[in-house]
Amino acid sequence: MSSGYHPNTALGRFVHEFEETAIAVILGLMTLITFINVVLRYGFNTGLIWGLEAVTFLFAWLVLFGMSYAVKITSHLGVDAVINLFSSRTKRFIALFAALICIVYAGLLLKGAWDYWAPFAGLDATSGRWFPTGFENSRDQAWYETVDMPMPDWLRFIEPIMNEGESYAKLPRFLPYAMLPIGMALLLFRFIQAGVRIFTGVSHGLIVSHEAEDDVAAVSHMNAGD
Known part of the structure; x- marks a missing residue:
């Protein structure tokens, strides 16, 4: 996957590679799970009972990754x-x-995402109505599980840490839900990055894409070729 975007800093290169690799892996997994389920359903009258839930989570991850990725490539x-x-x-x-407004908005989203996810991970939510003023105790919900997704044996090591030694029958929710704060943190990072690029004169706009104009120009070029 190539976006034409070339980060200049080590952090920028790391986030760039992380985003593009994650998006490619998610798309591959969604395709693979859906394909296997179709073959099992129509060929063997069975299926992966957890397949739909897994694809739903993967699609949500793709959307959250896509928000920051689209900011990066100005799409x-x-x-x-x-x-x-x-x-x-x-x-x-x-x-x-506009960049400042987007940064503030992404910060609010990050706070909300953390406050929603933290109880599922047995962590404390932030205090303060709009902006974090510290941390406050929240009800431990680390024992909450997904509906159908099985618990892999290689993740059993988290049970003494997160579930007081009790076994998870299904995958704990804090794992797929972790994409909420991760996605919002990436979005905040990209808006800050975009704001810095505008401030330093590297970029002249925030996230405007002239998709319609580009399509019209492409069609005109095709017609001219005819």
Whole structure:
């Protein structure tokens, strides 16, 4: 998978590789599980009982990874008809203001994602209504399990840590739910990165993609070739 994006820092390169590898693996797993289920269902009248739940979680992971990935490659759609009426300096100020709003919004999402996930991992949620002011005790929900996904034996080592030594019959929920804070942290990182690029003059906009214009130009080019 190639996006044409070339990070300049070690952290940027790590996150870049992590995102693209994760997206490729998730797409591969979704395809493989769905294909196996179809073959089992129509060929052998059986199926993976946990397949649908696994694909549902994988699709949710793909969406959460995709949000930050789309910010990185500037593929989110935006309307800039009014912004283009202003001078370059004003457009840069508007882009910086938009980046700031997005950073604050992503920070709020990260707090909410952590507060939702933390009890499932036996951790404390943050205090404060809007912004974290510390941590507060939350009810331990680490014993919650998924509906159908089996617990792999190689993960049994977490049972003394997370479930007071009790065995998990199914995969604990905190594992698939972990993508919530991870996805929001990646989104926050990408918005900060985009804001820095605008501030330093490397980029002139935030996440605007002229998809419609590109499609029209492509069709015009094809017609001209005819």
